[in-house]
Amino acid sequence: MSTRVSTLPAPVRFTLPDGWVAVPPREVKADNAAFVAVYPEMKGVFTPNITVTGHVRPHYASLEQVAEQALAELRSGASDVQVGERSEIGNASHPGFVRAVRFALPYGGKPLYIVQRQAFFRMRHPRSSAHMAVLQVALTALPEQFVNLLDEFHDFLSTIRPEVVQ
Numbered sequence: 001m002s003t004r005v006s007t008l009p010a011p012v013r014f015t016l017p018d019g020w021v022a023v024p025p026r027e028v029k030a031d032n033a034a035f036v037a038v039y040p041e042m043k044g045v046f047t048p049n050i051t052v053t054g055h056v057r058p059h060y061a062s063l064e065q066v067a068e069q070a071l072a073e074l075r076s077g078a079s080d081v082q083v084g085e086r087s088e089i090g091n092a093s094h095p096g097f098v099r100a101v102r103f104a105l106p107y108g109g110k111p112l113y114i115v116q117r118q119a120f121f122r123m124r125h126p127r128s129s130a131h132m133a134v135l136q137v138a139l140t141a142l143p144e145q146f147v148n149l150l151d152e153f154h155d156f157l158s159t160i161r162p163e164v165v166q
Contacts, residue, residue, distance in 0.1 A: 004163055007034045008054035010123040010133035011163035017152040020050065039141075039149065046112065048141035048149055050156065055134040063097060063120045066134045070118065071101070078103035079111065089119065094162065096121035096135075102143075115146040119157055135160070 003022065004013045016022065016037055025033040028049065035052040042048050057066055075081050084100035098119045104111035121135040137160070139146070139153040 003035070005035045005052060006163070008052070008133065008135065009056045010054065010135065012052075012123075012135060013161050013163050014156065015159040016050075017156050025051075039145075042141075042145050042148075045107070046114065046142050046145070048139070048145045050153065051138050051140070053136045055136065056131050057134055059132050061132070063095070063122055063134065066136075067097075067099065067118070067120050070120075070136060074101065074103060074116075078105055078114075080104040080113075089157070090121055094121055094123055098157075113143060114140060115143050116140045117146070117150060117153055121160070123162055 020037040033051040037050045039048040081103040086099035090096035101116045117139040119137045123133040
């Protein structure tokens with residue numbers, strides 16, 4: 001089933017993989033997200049999730065600059081943040097890239113290691129030629145969960161399409 005998210009700077013449509021359930025962002029303390037889905041079959045110490053957020057940036061800003069800002073925000077609440085492999089994705093009209101990030105959050109007095117696959121897409125801002133819309137999509141999971149969800153996350157990314165603003 002196709003889902004439309006219109007609260008982003010550039011509205012998008014996508015199809016969630018089987019087993020994922022949309023939840024209100026406030027319910028999972030992700031107030032800055034426009035969309036959140038969880039994978040309840042792996043509920044436990046940490047429930048895997050996909051978040052979709054959007055940003056408006058000046059047209060000259062690079063995706064790398066936007067990604068570095070996102071990393072700085074992550075570092076403000078996490079420790080031992082490490083960036084892994086990254087690669088370009090998308091196409092000429094909607095370029096993007098993905099990267100792996102590992103970090104620790106405090107849990108029960110010890111660090112809980114989390115892995116994130118972050119994807120950033122540059123899109124035309126529907127109301128301003130001086131700005132661009134950046135879509136940030138992240139899969140967040142424990143390392144042992146992550147390996148089982150990564151392929152379907154990449155499949156999910158391939159379903160994301162800009163929604164034509166009327």
